[in-house]
Amino acid sequence: MRECFRLAKKGFGKVLPNPMVGCVVLDRNGKVVSKGYHKKYGENHAERDALLKLKNNEAEGGTLYVNLEPCSHYGKTPPCVDLILERKLKRVVIGMKDVNPKVDGISKLLEAGIEVCTVLEDEARFLNRVFIKNMTRQTPYVVLKTASTMDGKIAANTGSSKWITSEEARAEVYRMRREFDCILTSSNTVLADNPRMEHQFKCILDKDLRVQRDAEIFKQGKIYVASRENTPLKSGHLDVEYVLRELYKQGIYTVFVECGGTLAGAMLREGLIDEVYQFIAPKILNDNSGLSCFNGSNVSEISEAQRLKFYDIKKIGSDLLIKCILTT
Numbered sequence: 001m002r003e004c005f006r007l008a009k010k011g012f013g014k015v016l017p018n019p020m021v022g023c024v025v026l027d028r029n030g031k032v033v034s035k036g037y038h039k040k041y042g043e044n045h046a047e048r049d050a051l052l053k054l055k056n057n058e059a060e061g062g063t064l065y066v067n068l069e070p071c072s073h074y075g076k077t078p079p080c081v082d083l084i085l086e087r088k089l090k091r092v093v094i095g096m097k098d099v100n101p102k103v104d105g106i107s108k109l110l111e112a113g114i115e116v117c118t119v120l121e122d123e124a125r126f127l128n129r130v131f132i133k134n135m136t137r138q139t140p141y142v143v144l145k146t147a148s149t150m151d152g153k154i155a156a157n158t159g160s161s162k163w164i165t166s167e168e169a170r171a172e173v174y175r176m177r178r179e180f181d182c183i184l185t186s187s188n189t190v191l192a193d194n195p196r197m198e199h200q201f202k203c204i205l206d207k208d209l210r211v212q213r214d215a216e217i218f219k220q221g222k223i224y225v226a227s228r229e230n231t232p233l234k235s236g237h238l239d240v241e242y243v244l245r246e247l248y249k250q251g252i253y254t255v256f257v258e259c260g261g262t263l264a265g266a267m268l269r270e271g272l273i274d275e276v277y278q279f280i281a282p283k284i285l286n287d288n289s290g291l292s293c294f295n296g297s298n299v300s301e302i303s304e305a306q307r308l309k310f311y312d313i314k315k316i317g318s319d320l321l322i323k324c325i326l327t328t
């Protein structure tokens with residue numbers, strides 16, 4: 001199954017809105033006879049990719065490993081379950097059940113007398129967390145990036161923020177942006193920093209259309225401006241959840257949020273963030289009037305704090321980059 005995960009990741013950035021899927025086929029003696037993966041959206045599924053490589057049917061009586069339940073529907077390709085039955089496999093080991101309501105592969109396999117079992121489910125679900133969110137919620141997967149001092153400040157009280165992190169960390173942000181379909185920011189950030197935010201698709205939350213068209217951000221890429229003219233308000237602010245759903249309808253499956261503490265705090269409170277990428281510079285501002293990464297309010301108990309799980313940490317230049325996923 002770990003080999004399936006490794007193969008699946010080769011499809012990173014090329015398969016969305018489909019999942020990343022890898023497949024390993026063993027013959028009746030447990031010897032690996034074929035491997036495959038889902039290479040690109042619309043192309044063969046992992047199981048088909050692996051099984052079609054076999055000249056004689058070495059898979060007969062063998063085991064097929066795949067990190068997602070094989071499909072049973074006619075989509076861009078015929079059902080993988082049919083091919084598995086045709087090739088007479090004895091056992092199928094999956095990582096997770098498919099969340100696509102059109103798919104009911106496990107029952108089809110069981111009905112045909114094939115053994116099915118699940119292994120490493122948590123890891124399989126983590127690998128395809130973007131697909132799961134997209135498919136079950138019809139909304140993009142949202143990662144918020146922030147960069148702070150060790151005491152969680154993103155700027156001094158004058159607004160001075162250039163630069164908290166090292167050049168290497170900033171270069172990493174440029175690279176990271178390319179992994180997302182869209183960058184989302186606020187008019188506050190654009191007015192304060194006038195960033196260029198080089199990207200093919202950018203969304204600015206600008207309720208009162210305060211950002212002028214000659215701002216750097218307009219000089220490149222496609223821009224979606226959400227304002228009171230095209231977006232409903234919720235408690236006097238733009239309904240960000242509505243904006244995310246609109247972006248999804250335009251084929252945006254992943255969003256990278258780069259903003260200040262007000263929007264970050266609001267999105268966190270409203271449960272709109274899936275992950276946080278936090279850069280931490282080896283600096284302490286030591287001023288409580290400095291600006292915070294998350295600017296919510298009225299939280300009186302530590303037990304009310306949002307919980308996250310650190311899943312990756314690395315040093316970039318002189319800074320740390322902590323990647324974490326929200327938990328309940």
Ligand code: AOF
Pocket residue numbers: 017018019020021022037038041042044045046047068069070071074075076077080098100103
């Ligand atoms: C698998 N193996 O490698 C993939 C699966 O219409 P299609 O062909 O693009 O089918 C997309 C759906 O098929 C997708 O939402 C997911 O449920 C499943 N993708 N299934 O068994 C694969 N990519």
Ligand code: ZN
Pocket residue numbers: 045046047070071072078079080081
């Ligand atoms: Zn399939």
